[in-house]
Structures are given as C-alpha cells and as structure tokens.
Amino acid sequence: MKTGQILRHEVDLLVVSDFAAVAQEAAKQVVAIADKAVARCGRFTVALAGGSTPKRLYSLLTAEPYCTRLPWRGTHIFWGDERAAPPEHPDSNFGMARATLLSRVPIPANQVHRMQAERTDLDAAASEYESEIAKVFEIRPTDEPPMFDLILLGLGPDGHTASLFPYSHALQEATRWVAPNYIPELKTNRLTLTPPILNRASAILFLVSGGEKAAVLQAVLEGPPDPERLPAQLIRPVAGRLLWLVDQAAASRLGEKVP
Ligand code: 6PG
Numbered sequence: 001m002k003t004g005q006i007l008r009h010e011v012d013l014l015v016v017s018d019f020a021a022v023a024q025e026a027a028k029q030v031v032a033i034a035d036k037a038v039a040r041c042g043r044f045t046v047a048l049a050g051g052s053t054p055k056r057l058y059s060l061l062t063a064e065p066y067c068t069r070l071p072w073r074g075t076h077i078f079w080g081d082e083r084a085a086p087p088e089h090p091d092s093n094f095g096m097a098r099a100t101l102l103s104r105v106p107i108p109a110n111q112v113h114r115m116q117a118e119r120t121d122l123d124a125a126a127s128e129y130e131s132e133i134a135k136v137f138e139i140r141p142t143d144e145p146p147m148f149d150l151i152l153l154g155l156g157p158d159g160h161t162a163s164l165f166p167y168s169h170a171l172q173e174a175t176r177w178v179a180p181n182y183i184p185e186l187k188t189n190r191l192t193l194t195p196p197i198l199n200r201a202s203a204i205l206f207l208v209s210g211g212e213k214a215a216v217l218q219a220v221l222e223g224p225p226d227p228e229r230l231p232a233q234l235i236r237p238v239a240g241r242l243l244w245l246v247d248q249a250a251a252s253r254l255g256e257k258v259p
Contacts, residue, residue, distance in 0.1 A: 011221065012243040015251045019209040022247050023056035026207055027066045029243065030057070030150065033203050034070055037149035043074040044149050045136065047193060049162070050081065050093035051154040053207040058101035072107045076136050080151055081163035081192040082115035089118075115178075117191040122180035126191055129178045133197075145177050145197035147240070153198075155208045158185075159216050159230035163192035166229050170194055195234045202240045206232070211249040218253040 016025050034044040048054065060066060077097070085091040087098065094114045102112055113132050119125045130141040137146035153161045163181050164171055170181035173194040181192050198204070208217055220232045221244070227233040235242065 012241065013221070013251075013254075014243060014245050016245070016247055018247045018249070019053065019056065022053055022207055022209045022245055023060055025245055026053075026057045026152075026205060027060040029203075029205055029245070030061065031066055031069045033150045033205075034075070037202070038071045038074055043076065044071055045076045045078070045146075047078040047080045047148050047151040047201075048093070048097050049079075049152040049154045049207070050083070050096060051207075053154060053209050054152055055096055055100055057152075057207065058097055061101055062104040067105060070105070072105050075107055076111045076113065077102065077107065078113045078133065078148070079115045079193075080153060080198070081190055082117035083163075083190055084117050084188050086118045087114070092118075115191045117189070122189055122191060126176065126178040126180055129191065130176065133177060141177070145200045148197075148201045150203045150205065151193070151198055151201040153204060153206045153232075153235065155206060155213055155216060155220065155232050157212055157216055159220060159232050161206070161232040161235060162198065163190035164195070164231040164234065166231060168231075171228060171231055171234065198235060199237050200240070201237055204235060204237055204240060204242045206235075206242075206244045206246075208244065208250045209247040211252060213246075213250040214253040215259075217244075217246060217250050218256065218258060222254065223258045 037044040079093055082093050083091045087095045115129055116125045134141045155161055158166055165183045168181050170179040170192055173179045176194055177197040179194050180189050182189050220230050
C-alpha cells in the first residue's frame with residue numbers, strides 16, 4: 001500500500017514510510033490535538049501507551065519543534081494500561097514514559113497519574129485510578145466516563161490493544177472505567193482502561209509499525225467482526241476521531257483478500 005491518507009470503513013488510516021515516520025507523524029498529531037484541547041478547555045488530557053513505537057514518539061516530544069509547542073503545565077498524563085511491574089522495572093509502561101519523556105519536560109509531578117499495577121489488590125488499584133480520573137475531570141466515578149482529549153494505543157500481534165487481550169475478562173466490562181485483567185498467555189495480571197472509557201475519547205491514535213503486524217492489522221480493519229479474538233476491533237469512538245497511523249510494512253496486506 002502506498003503512503004498517504006486513505007479513508008476506509010469510516011476509519012482514518014494514514015500510511016507512512018517506516019517506524020520513524022510513524023513517530024514523527026504521531027508527534028505532529030499530538031501537538032495539533034493538544035492545541036485544540038487547550039483552546040477548547042484550557043488543558044490537555046492524554047492516556048499513554050506502552051510499546052516500542054510510543055517510546056520513539058516520547059523521545060521526539062522532548063525535542064524541538066515539538067517540546068516548546070506542548071502545554072506541559074496544562075497537561076494531565078494517564079495510562080491506557082500498565083504491567084504488573086514497579087516503576088523501576090524495565091517492563092513498566094510508566095517507567096518507560098518517565099525515562100523517555102516525563103523526566104525531560106516541565107510537567108508538574110501532580111499531573112502525572114500512574115497506574116499502580118504492581119499492587120496485590122488490583123481491584124482496589126483500579127477503583128483508586130477511577131477516582132483519580134474522576135477527580136481530574138471533576139466528576140464522580142459513577143458518572144458516564146469522561147472524555148480524554150487523546151488516547152494513544154498500540155496493536156499487539158495477537159490483536160490486543162491496551163491490556164485488552166483476546167478472550168480476556170475485561171473485554172466484557174460495560175461500566176467500570178479501569179479493570180484488572182488476567183492474561184493467561186503471560187500468566188500475569190495487568191490494569192487496563194476499558195472499552196467504555198476508551199471509546200469516549202475525543203481522539204484515539206493507534207500507532208502500528210512492522211511487518212509482524214501486517215496480518216493482524218488486515219484482520220482488524222478488513223476481516224469480519226470478531227472482537228473477542230481481535231480486541232482492537234472494540235475500539236469505536238462514540239463521537240471522537242479514530243486515526244490509524246501505520247507504516248508501509250504493517251499496511252502491506254491491506255487491500256488483499258482476507259485469508
Ligand atoms: C503494552 C501496551 C500494548 C502495546 C502493544 C503494541 O503495555 O505493551 O500498552 O497494548 O501497545 O502490545 O506494542 P508495540 O508497539 O511494542 O508493538
């Protein structure tokens with residue numbers, strides 16, 4: 001598939017050359033979305049993702065021309081999911097974002113909202129995270145989920161996104177905003193935002209790169225609906241914008257017959 005913007009099935013898909021171009025384009029999108037959010041309500045709320053493409057994006061955001069254009073003092077950072085690892089552990093999504101981004105920009109510490117997925121009582125950790133989100137958005141955890149200005153997501157080779165893994169419990173979550181999720185393949189628990197809150201976002205940006213994602217990207221975008229097997233298909237913003245930002249290797253099977 002050639003590079004450039006394509007509209008298919010009411011989904012915005014932008015194909016760029018490679019991994020580095022995905023991060024560059026994502027950085028531009030983050031700045032534009034943050035500008036709009038600040039103009040609209042004086043602040044910017046974003047949920048970060050783990051994974052290798054976001055890591056590259058976070059490094060870019062610490063440098064020009066992006067760093068001074070971002071409203072760090074008016075930004076609240078959350079996470080879409082977190083692994084069962086303390087901040088210092090190499091698996092920690094928070095730790096990765098802290099090392100690559102948060103420790104290098106002037107964001108107030110009390111505006112960085114970490115998911116504590118290393119705790120034993122993950123139900124309590126999930127409820128507390130809901131309360132933290134509710135506090136920032138000045139609503140109650142029993143209200144309708146709030147609208148993040150931007151949620152960054154990745155796509156796993158098995159079709160997972162955030163920590164919504166195939167056939168896992170949290171896929172069914174209809175009311176909670178945050179849920180513990182046991183991932184049998186990894187023999188571990190994680191914390192994840194749930195479809196109801198993800199789908200309320202004003203903008204969702206999927207970052208996908210690499211040939212190992214080609215088959216799953218094709219299945220998610222062009223295959224029959226099967227969200228239990230392909231949880232990324234659950235992401236359908238109620239009113240917001242969904243943009244898939246992918247490189248040519250990941251897009252290489254789009255438009256072919258789905259096997
Ligand atoms: C995580 C994620 C996860 C990730 C995908 C894609 O904690 O790992 O949030 O959902 O985004 O697995 O990761 P890559 O971009 O590294 O392929």
